[in-house]
Amino acid sequence: MYMVQAQKLSKRVASPEGTLTLLDAVDLEVVAGEACAIVGASGSGKSTLLGLLAGLDAPSSGRVLLDGVDLGTLDEDGRARLRAGRVGFVFQSFQLLPSLTALENVMLPLELTGRTAPGRTAREVLARVGLADRLRHYPSQLSGGEQQRVAIARAFASSPKILFADEPTGNLDQATGERVIDLIFSLNRERATTILLVTHDEAVAAHCHRRLHLAAGRLRDDSGPGADRQLDLPGAAGENI
Template sequence: MMIQTSAVTKHVETTAGRLTILHAIDLAIKAGESVAIVGASGSGKSTLLSLLAGLDTASSGQVLIENENLGDLDEEQRAKVRADKVGFIFQSFLLIPSLTALENVMLPAELAGRSDAEAQARELLEKVGLSERLDHYPNQLSGGEQQRVAIARAFIGKPKILFADEPTGNLDSTTGATVEALLFAMNQDYGTTLVMVTHDNTLAQKCDRVLVMNAGELKEQRADVA
């Protein structure tokens, strides 16, 4: 399995006592599979995504990526797993305002010490239809263009897993549809495992599998959410 969890829980301590966000989550995602996680706000889906991506740690249970237990790793080691195996796309794009589109896409490859960072970034920006916008800064780009830059950036590390958190949440329906089509096309081209949190049922139905979160529990696994 590319991703596997066993009895994963997440608790936080509050002034009112312990709050349980996730209850004993068991999950298995195969290499190359596309999976949508849906559910109401506060259901725990974004928390689960953070645990699967190694951005947060579970209170108990195990999260494994390619049979490597993230709970056995320190933050530096988890960061290396993310750098080597994971790409991210967020609702709010998270581009660096002072960098151009080209520089934003190049950055992860440069940090990894890759000599082909610029060539790869140019190729990816061409794939997402932004070859004419390389030197533009985020504030000079539309929301859809910024998300396409973010998609290019996510793929520059040739990740085995792509985590997407509401990737079309800040886009209008027409722009969102364009970004959706691009995201799935590139994911297929690169053979990436896609794990996506979304409120958009239409988007979720395009995935191989839909997981439904409810009050911190994985209630259902079904092929659609029509």
């Protein structure tokens, strides 16, 4: 059962020097419950790949199936509906809404999918990330680590099937970053969430079952031969390119 499937995924953008190929016919399969890291140098197109897989942008060519649904057949709203409740996000720059309190930020995805008692659930998740006493604070009143913990709470609040994380420790100091990674992976274990994580930090990537390297628009499997077996899942064979 694939959670994410990418087939011949390409992204090209126009630039003054002609067409620039960011991603070049990338294939990728992530099974449910797997934690997969995409590593690569800055500017290698990691975030672009993540965005395409999550349906935040449309590819130039190729196909993405998210939870079995072909994103290419959906419009912007259709993709949004697909994400709601199924997909969680953690961004490098947190991307909290500055006009909402911590509690309101975490309630957002719950309310968007019309869950009952969003306030209670949000409180519970915020307590789980250790921010029970910061509910009424606005993002600007929180430290970077605290903001990222709110973002993690928001990502997990709706119990998504898959979490996309884009450099989740990029803006944090090392100690805080480690605590945030611990939090993400312990929540991942508790809730059996699939994780697709973009990072340039090898230590962060080491937490994942599988490590893929993106360079020159192409993806290469970096993980050792035993990596897949740790998961013991069928169909999780490495996609060597």
